[in-house]
Amino acid sequence: MRSQSVLIVDDDLAGRAMLRISLKQAGFDVDSAGSAEEALRRLQERRYDWLLTDAKMEPMDGFELSRRAKTLYPGMRIIMTSALYNDRDILVAPIDRFVPKPIRFDSLLNAMRA
Amino acid sequence: MNKPHSAARKASSVERGAERTRSDPRFRWAAEAAPNALIMVGADGKISYVNGQAEKLFGYSRKELFGQTIELLVPKRVREHHIKYRQDYFQQPTTRAMGQGRELFGVRKDGAEIPVEIGLNSITTEDGTLVLASVIDITERKRLERKLAQTETLAMVGSMVAAVAHEIRNPLNSIVMAAKLLGAGDLSGEELDQVRTALTNESQRLNRTLEDFLQFARPRIPKKEPGDLNALIHEVLLAAKTDTAVAGRTVTKERLDPRLPRAAFDGDQMRQVLWNLIRNAFQAVEGKGRIEVRTEPHDGGVTIVVEDNGPGVPDDQRERIFAPFFTTKAKGTGLGLPICRSIVTAHGGEIRIDSGPNRGTRFSILLPL
16 A cells, blocks of 8 residues: 655754654655745645645744645645644634644544544 | 912912913813813913813812912822923923833822823023923823733734744754664665764754753853954955855955954954854855955944945845844744844944845944953
8 A cells, every 4th residue: 555645844953853753653654845835846746645744834834834735736635734823813714633732643643543 | 278369369470371372262261172181381380270071080179279389280209300301391381292211190180190201391481481281191001011922922922932843843853853763774884974964063053042042041141352354354254255055156345444453352252243243144045145344443342344235235124134033034033133133232332234125235233342
């Protein structure tokens, strides 16, 4: 079975690295980007099964990235993570799941394997 | 109180002037139509006219007020001062607000104090000077100001909680995942390095955040010692330039005046101020602009300038950037510049910003010797 592909987007360097190593360990095919703009460039090149993006980034945030990513690939599943969030923003965001930081990795894996 | 006929007999020329002014029907119409309480007083402090609004505000009838000194309407604790102020004012009467920034109170007949704002106008008559005081009851405004201050405090607490949550959960997130990965066992050498680096760096980041909050909440009194500011600036700029995460291809220029006198400063605190300003400048130019740091002596002190050619700070944000928990960055506690200002102020100096859209940002620190 082909491993599932995931693009991690987070401007937090350490957080991005730990997530990349953890998901690779769990058998995912992982790419990462340090900004929403970089993520969009990667998404132009290829499709991923999962987009795992932080919410609070600049200049483009995770919400705008999710909107654009869903336009490019309506079937791609999006998980948003954030250390700080407003319930209303998350409810209306075009995402499939929200995972608060600090991430409970087991819950994240369960969500991605469900 | 004087009876009208005896008052007329004893009337001084000033009182006759007041009488003429207030008996002019045009004055009466204007005064009664005014939204403010109006009180006319002579050089002896005696009230010679009040309008209906003044009766309503202070709870006295006109009859009760005529001939009384104005101090009747002033709280007891400031009456002595008020007599002196009044006498001084009559020496050089001008149209101005009373109190010069002090909070003013009037006292009603029932003893209740009311916060007021008072405008003073002098009227010169052929018989002498009269003062017309225009009194506004600002009870409602004060109540709204208190409510606004409460709202602002709540908003600040809200921003603080958000900043704490963000600046603690992100490093915590990396630490939690790194710890779990260490237990996994089958990491490559490179991955193990990354995990260890994350544990060290993110723990330090948590500690720095905590230090920022503590310093903001309880600023330390500077331990000032004479030192070489140029050397400190050079050291901080070098450290910032070697931080590849923010430096990029930024061009930096040092113009440190060798004639700079030795100023007394707290080395640790000034290092933090310079680090915050220089790092902000690097972040502003996003790795592709110019930063200049210079020093110059000025009268009785030294000036340090940190300038960048980044996008600048919009007009409406220029003063707010010194407010705690206000940040224009997606990441950050919003405490960097408030801490800079509090440190510089504690050194007896000041910090200024000169910036605008598309014309870069210049921070100047003025320190006394």
